[in-house]
Amino acid sequence: MTKRIDYYYLPKKFRKKHDFCEFVINDIERLVIDETFVELKTQIINLPENLKIENDTQDHIFDILQANGLRVEHNQIIRTHLLLSLIMETCYFLQESLLCSLKMRMTVCFTLLRKPFLEISILLMRILNESDFIERFSNEDGFDPIKTTPNQKKGLIEKTNNFLNNKFQPDDLFDYIFSKEFGDSLFNLTNNAIHLYTDRNPIVATEKQNLNFIFSTWEDIEAQWEYIYENLPMLISFIADVIEVLVFKSTSVDEKIFIGRLKKRDKMRKKYNVS
Template identity: 35%
Template sequence: MRNERYDFLHLPKEFHRQHKSCEFLLYQIEDFVTAEPFKGLRAQTVQFDKEIELSDGEHILDYLLRTDKSNKHDEIITSHILNAVIADSCQFLQIALFASLQQRLTVTFSLIRKPFVYNLLVILRLYLTSDFLEKFIKEDSFDTTGISQEDIIELLNATENLLLSKSIKASDLYDFIFNPALSDSLVNMSNKALHPSTTRNKNNKTEIQNINFVFSTKDSILTQWDYLYRRLPLLLLYLNEILEIFLFDHLKLDNEIYVERLTERANFFKQNNAC
């Protein structure tokens, strides 16, 4: 059973159901870095037929490469990256949701940027592109999130048919998160939350005699909450489903565990009239 929230602090009642959905989906994402079935992300073992001979100061990962065991090397590195990126995203999202309850929406919009604008790209590139690991390991100037808008669209398109939730469309994900031409994309909204003035993008330009988010009125705060809770549940569901696809494949997990997660999710949505 998941913990049930009873104190919503300053969050208006009209957003309680959506907030509970966000918390539940985040609980399921947290399972990837805390629950027993996914322990293979946190600790890896390597078995050898005979005693190995490491060169002076040689790391076991370097040994694997030297002895033509690159597949095992890549498996370990992939697990390490996924575990770290998922844990990092959870930390940002935990505080973002709590900040929303506290009516600190500048903090919320600032914090949800990294999990979706940046960490999501690392996850997608790691799983969907063939050269990510090689560049990550060998190129000291490699930018894990430095790709074009066209490449972002291609990555999102590649995930659409993998999703269980067919209502989640790649075009919507791009518009909601990355589209620089839309003033309410997450990249633009979080830019406003992070910077007192935004002047480079005409679609995100700070109004005259204004400082981004600082002069929020009661009505504008309600608008920000409405925006947050219309989009964040969908983004968390997408992240959850994508990680399930990638991790169950990477860790070769039993399908029964996947069914248990789906059943828990379906029961939650049914009981809370959420989607």
């Protein structure tokens, strides 16, 4: 990673943690651009000799696979393509969010955090933990892959954390991402960033003579930066580790490569003094 020169308005005390966040996001991005992980973009399927394909067929490959009972192969293609797309979307939103933080565009910074954490993270955890998820995603009409109750989210976080060697605190992850009762959750803060006025949740209701984020003073912005760099390193590390496990399970890439990537991230965590 090249050393950043221009931090725009970001105070010096936040820069190390910002650098760590950028490192982790760039590490996620390598899964897309590094040829080592080409299986996320290109799948090779050994088709049976008796595969039935009409000479003039206009059917999509998915339809052909399903028509011939090749559900495992069909679901593998869906799974890897879905995972690749979610990884790319995660990178786009988090990279732009951090750039907005540097430029002190805090409303946009928080708004961009909503999709990767409140939506994409649910999809990633469901793909990892629910054996029938791809089947339902492909075939079930009206299936909402995001819709989950608070208890289901808590369960997904706990199960996912088991895959990560219990590296994180599940209660903290739930509170800081999804909780409606915790004022400092991304659910509440990003909701305020999106809307000028909010009154459904009294914990974060807009005060009189105010609009959300619009009249932020320098002290308010400092507090927003404090929140970002106190919590985002943990949250980005979580989503990166989940993606790492999914890519490992979805490709034939040697396990040693993933172990090396995780060790490097741990080394960078210590370098930048991130807990």
